[in-house]
Amino acid sequence: xxxxxxxxxxxxxxxxxxxxxxxxxxxxxxxxxxxxxxxxxxxxxxxxxxxxxxxxxxxxxxxxxxxxxxxxxxxxxxxxxxxxxxxxxxxxxxxxxxxxxxxxxxxxxxxxxx
Amino acid sequence: xxxxxxxxxxxxxxxxxxxxxxxxxxxxxxxxxxxxxxxxxxxxxxxxxxxxxxxxxxxxxxxxxxxxxxxxxxxxxxxxxxxxxxxxxxxxxxxxxxxxxxxxxxxxxxxx
Numbered sequence: 367x368x369x370x371x372x373x374x375x376x377x378x379x380x381x382x383x384x385x386x387x388x389x390x391x392x393x394x395x396x397x398x399x400x401x402x403x404x405x406x407x408x409x410x411x412x413x414x415x416x417x418x419x420x421x422x423x424x425x426x427x428x429x430x431x432x433x434x435x436x437x438x439x440x441x442x443x444x445x446x447x448x449x450x451x452x453x454x455x456x457x458x459x460x461x462x463x464x465x466x467x468x469x470x471x472x473x474x475x476x477x478x479x480x
Numbered sequence: 481x482x483x484x485x486x487x488x489x490x491x492x493x494x495x496x497x498x499x500x501x502x503x504x505x506x507x508x509x510x511x512x513x514x515x516x517x518x519x520x521x522x523x524x525x526x527x528x529x530x531x532x533x534x535x536x537x538x539x540x541x542x543x544x545x546x547x548x549x550x551x552x553x554x555x556x557x558x559x560x561x562x563x564x565x566x567x568x569x570x571x572x573x574x575x576x577x578x579x580x581x582x583x584x585x586x587x588x589x590x591x592x
Contacts, residue, residue, distance in 0.1 A: 370522075375520070399579070401583075406586075407586070408484075408583045409523075409570065409572075409583040411580065411581075456581075458579030467513060467528055467538065468525075468579055468581055469525075470523040470524075471522050472520055472521055472522040473522050
């Protein structure tokens with residue numbers, strides 16, 4: 367099984383609906399990174415969470431980190447077609463030469479219908 | 481700053497051919513990495529480098545070679561292309577001591 371599991375694998379919502387994507391790690395988390403990828407393009411950094419209980423928001427996207435559960439959630443409020451794409455979570459590992467390497471979940475494909 | 485750049489954007493190879501995917505960054509980042517992205521599998525690390533002259537293997541290194549002669553450049557070489565190497569390849573860089581990675585736009589490779 368994968369070290370980072372994302373759920374759901376794909377999501378189709380109507381514009382205006384709220385949605386949540388989860389990312390669960392089988393190993394200790396040392397930082398959790400959320401990226402968004404539009405089809406055919408590179409990854410755009412969204413948010414970084416480093417401490418248990420940390421919550422960050424940017425526009426209509428909120429991410430939380432539950433260190434005890436080794437889980438992060440990404441919540442989008444009032445979704446818009448511009449939110450469509452692939453959302454990936456990446457986990458950092460402990461220091462030294464582990465920096466510069468991220469382990470990624472398999473991605474969640476989000477479709478937002480107008 | 482251009483950030484992380486990759487060339488080419490698209491490439492079609494025949495089985496057995498070799499080629500080099502180029503990656504460059506202008507942010508003076510010490511760490512650089514190569515990932516491949518396949519449907520349903522997220523991104524998997526191929527090779528990475530923590531500085532000029534230092535490289536190491538990632539999760540899926542077989543069939544690929546890297547070198548890092550300068551801080552800016554980190555080319556990925558396919559020695560003898562196979563259909564299993566059909567994928568989208570991303571290069572990324574990060575600062576010393578940080579796991580936050582900045583990604584290039586990707587190279588879409590098809591091996592027939």
